[in-house]
Amino acid sequence: MMVGEALAERRDVAGRLHALIRRLGPQPLATYMAEALLHPEDGYYRNRDPLGAAGDFITAPEISQMFGELVGLWLATTWQALGRPDPVVLVELGPGRGTLLADALRAARAVPGFQAALRLHLVESSHALRARQRALLGAAVAGWHDRFDDVPDGPLLLVANEFFDALPVHQLVRTDGGWQERLVDSDGDRFTLVTSARPSLLAALVPPELAAAPQGALVEVSPAAIALMATVAGRIAARGGAALVLDYGPGVPALGASLRGVRAHRPADPLQAPGTTDLSADVAFPTLARVAREAGAQAFGPVPQGALLAALGLAQRAERLLARATPAQAEQIRAAAFRLSDPAGMGMAFKALAVLASGAPTPAGFGAGA
Numbered sequence: 001m002m003v004g005e006a007l008a009e010r011r012d013v014a015g016r017l018h019a020l021i022r023r024l025g026p027q028p029l030a031t032y033m034a035e036a037l038l039h040p041e042d043g044y045y046r047n048r049d050p051l052g053a054a055g056d057f058i059t060a061p062e063i064s065q066m067f068g069e070l071v072g073l074w075l076a077t078t079w080q081a082l083g084r085p086d087p088v089v090l091v092e093l094g095p096g097r098g099t100l101l102a103d104a105l106r107a108a109r110a111v112p113g114f115q116a117a118l119r120l121h122l123v124e125s126s127h128a129l130r131a132r133q134r135a136l137l138g139a140a141v142a143g144w145h146d147r148f149d150d151v152p153d154g155p156l157l158l159v160a161n162e163f164f165d166a167l168p169v170h171q172l173v174r175t176d177g178g179w180q181e182r183l184v185d186s187d188g189d190r191f192t193l194v195t196s197a198r199p200s201l202l203a204a205l206v207p208p209e210l211a212a213a214p215q216g217a218l219v220e221v222s223p224a225a226i227a228l229m230a231t232v233a234g235r236i237a238a239r240g241g242a243a244l245v246l247d248y249g250p251g252v253p254a255l256g257a258s259l260r261g262v263r264a265h266r267p268a269d270p271l272q273a274p275g276t277t278d279l280s281a282d283v284a285f286p287t288l289a290r291v292a293r294e295a296g297a298q299a300f301g302p303v304p305q306g307a308l309l310a311a312l313g314l315a316q317r318a319e320r321l322l323a324r325a326t327p328a329q330a331e332q333i334r335a336a337a338f339r340l341s342d343p344a345g346m347g348m349a350f351k352a353l354a355v356l357a358s359g360a361p362t363p364a365g366f367g368a369g370a
């Protein structure tokens with residue numbers, strides 16, 4: 001929900017949110033997040049490029065070309081296993097600078113017919129990042145969209161790295177009156193959190209495994225993520241294809257508040273300076289897998305990112321790059337391979353979930369325990 005023009009007494013994100021809360025009372029965190037991240041004029045993900053050393057954070061494709069290359073080979077070999085649908089709509093949700101796709105498409109040239117079958121569609125809210133994607137991917141892109149629903153129909157290959165974590169979440173607290181929502185209040189200057197006195201209708205979205213949580217327990221639910229996964233999986237169930245979702249979040253249903261702010265590579269208070277702080281929350285992979293199955297598709301995983309990259313050949317890919325690297329480059333390649341797969345870091349904190357139509361074969365990297 002965006003705040004209407006009538007409420008825009010101060011024309012920045014914080015000013016509009018304070019005005020909204022003054023008029024309508026405390027608001028869901030999801031409203032606060034949507035306003036802060038996606039407002040069409042000055043939302044965080046509207047006009048800026050937040051990636052890289054000069055920005056707020058770094059992502060796996062920006063750490064090393066190996067990440068996008070392995071994802072590209074996953075997409076191409078999955079396409080082959082699905083009977084080489086042609087044409088196939090390749091979608092990236094939130095492509096950032098376009099780095100993942102550039103590396104993926106280069107690596108996937110090895111698979112005959114794949115590039116020619118692709119119709120590339122990008123779902124991206126940021127004008128600054130669309131410009132970077134255009135500069136890197138140019139003529140390969142058939143279209144940009146604000147929402148997945150606007151992507152043309154057809155057999156689908158979809159990849160989303162660090163996209164679902166940016167979708168708005170609600171926080172529910174278990175009380176003796178059931179699940180009640182934590183809301184954002186305003187004292188005029190600062191935002192604070194309060195708990196609604198009424199039971200929340202969103203209690204229906206609490207994972208069944210957490211329904212008996214003790215009083216005081218907190219759970220995050222994301223109707224936006226659930227709706228998006230239902231649409232993507234429904235499209236795959238009906239038209240065929242595959243989706244690969246990579247992000248951070250626990251592999252089992254989990255309690256607790258994970259909403260976090262990041263600015264200039266450091267943790268920042270998510271309730272301070274909305275619109276200039278990156279906001280994200282853990283992705284509820286078990287919920288996404290359940291939603292995909294309910295939409296008629298198969299879900300594989302989540303598997304740890306480190307295990308997926310190892311299965312897809314990270315070590316071999318690194319060896320090939322090392323063979324023609326200078327000593328300085330070699331050090332970078334080894335450090336990047338370790339960073340992407342380290343079980344004490346990204347290798348375990350990040351997970352991968354694959355969604356395919358029913359009857360499709362198990363995709364590469366999701367074999368054991370899928």
Ligand SMILES: C[S@@+](CC[C@H](N)C(=O)[O-])C[C@H]1O[C@@H](n2cnc3c(N)ncnc32)[C@H](O)[C@@H]1O
Nearest residue numbers: 045059094095096123124125126129161162166
């Ligand atoms: C954390 S960045 C990840 C970028 C890229 N996938 C990577 O790994 O480097 C999130 C990306 O999703 C985009 N984004 C975030 N929320 C969005 C939304 N609701 N709709 C469309 N794009 C969104 C951002 O502009 C950005 O491109």
